[in-house]
Amino acid sequence: MPFSLFGASKIPLNDVHTIEKSIPNIILWAVPVMLFFTAIEMVVTYYQEREFYEKKETIGSILVGLGNLVVTAALKLGLLYLCIWIYNLIPWRMELQWWTLLPCYIIYDFFSYWAHRVSHEQRFWWATHVVHHSGEFYNLTVSYRLSWIQHLKIIFFLPVAFMGFHPIIFFVTNQIAVLFQFWVHTEYIRKMPAWVEYIFATPSNHRVHHGSQEQYIDKNFGATFIFWDRIFGTFEPEGEPVIYGITTNIPNKANPIFINFHELTDMVEDVRKAKGIRKKLFYIFGSPIKIAEEKKRQEAGETAEVPA
Template sequence: MMKILYLFGADKIPFSQMIHLEKNAPNLIIYAIPVMAILTFLEIYHSYKKEKKNYPLKETLGSTVVGLGNVALGLLVKIGLLYMAIWIYDLVPWRMELNWWMLIPCYLLFDLCSYWSHRVSHENRFFWATHIVHHSAENYNLSVSFRLSWVQNIKIVFFLPIFFLGFHPIIIFVVSQASVLFQFWVHTEYIKKLHPAFEYVLATPSNHRVHHGTQEKYLDKNYAATFIFWDRMFGTYQKEEERPDYGLTNKIGNRFNPLFLNFHEYGDMIKDVKEAKTWRRKLFFIFGSPLRIYKDKNDIT
């Protein structure tokens, strides 16, 4: 009983400590950038040495600029998100102490939220617009992991349960970054299928390649960020069979313009809503399934 009280008996974080906490919150992604850059350059070198030409210049530059923009925006919103986490932490009565072993349960629950956030981002056009940039690359390589939407932070709503469970803000901050970093290595074609035990539990490169495929059986599959068993539990798992055809169902080519990559879906959405004749159709073009909308507009049954 005393242990339980100790675990959930953390003091509130006073306002005077907020700035100190923000300065001491580790920026894992910033530290990892040099490593990711080196690994990406090595893959580029290997790709061109084997004449696979898996890194078209415009697409690769587009991914890089989108990624750098995302990092810059992340630094800007970091303080706001951390303060929000502290506010919620002080609000709930079951605050947990700052114990590093809490990274384990927090990561597991965070990954579950990631699954549903990712799934909704594919099944609802409003949120798909915050994710489409990641799928717009028509080649599959490590630079694709940089393609993260500049407006993706609105999906924080899917992670609010983690905040309200009482995890310490630093724990949440570290877990969220670790989850993003895990997803870097899965964006490659050079790592084939791993041991079945890993393929059964983790979102490996093989499992995630399926997610980026446009074949009918690959669409809207394998949403998991780290643990693929979520897809097995919720019926969205698909093993890799033939090589995926990457990109969007409606190809956009090797684009460089980061503004187009991030916001072209909003332009298409506004156009569709304006042309819709009824309110039901208007709402369908905002919140409907992107796959259903694509089939509707192209008269595909």
């Protein structure tokens, strides 16, 4: 029988539970491994007397991570229904072939770059991502700091689903992409071989992304591959020691509710106070940097026009 990649049969929606059981729960399997390496890093940090961890912030990271696992589990079935519906809608459905994981992963990472970049350039999406940047210490628990409302960004990945990849491939790709980002959140891995640094988002490359200095802000968005940043002009090598956190750091470091929703709350308050639809939209979709500058001018009593 000749090989055929496209033209796979539709998946009956009443089979969604069967498909769900067929998707390996890679993240759940990986949790004990992640906790093991996190514990090792904590112990080594303690005995070396390095300031890579802070008690309240670590508690906050763990609580945020646990909440994210619960939210992800609760939404999984709904997202799977969406993926199967899209899969059935298009005529170029791909058969379940595990080698399609590679092109799916590369394409997925391309859209991840843009989703990540937009999450820094527009405040609405920044509110779904700031959780990850609010830590002032860089360690493996930072990888747990994933927003409870980050799944809104599924909209950025719908083009991948519409390309016809099997839903199982799509979900496995997502899990691997999330897990890849665990190991890059550490101070203990410095520079890797040049070819690795050139292709992948290594700890060195990703430390830059978490920097609050001017030269590091909005740089190195790549999740797995850093060459997207090289192509689109957002790459910055690690130079001076990175100062972590956001430009205005949060006070409640152990409260997962505050960590997740403080920016959303501030945005709603800014929109409520703003006069005119243009300014309200600016406070929703404007650049977080420009919004911060605008608010500083207001606090200083200056009158400033809304940036175009």
